[in-house]
Amino acid sequence: MSKICVxxxxxxxxxxxxxxxxHGHQVVGVDVNQA
Structure with missing residues (x-):
């Protein structure tokens, strides 16, 4: 499916x-605070 950046x-x-x-999308999550 799609490549999505959250x-x-x-x-x-x-x-x-x-x-x-x-749902099958390739997802990359970006946040300013490191976990």
Whole structure:
């Protein structure tokens, strides 16, 4: 499918990235704070 970059992995970004990945998209998450 598509390659998607999610900017910000907070309350909205992380679940969004997870759902997109489970639907077959290649997802990269970027955040300003290191975990």
């Amino acid at each position: 900017l910000g992995l907070g309350y909205i970004g992380l679940p969004t990235a997870s759902i997109l990945a489970t």
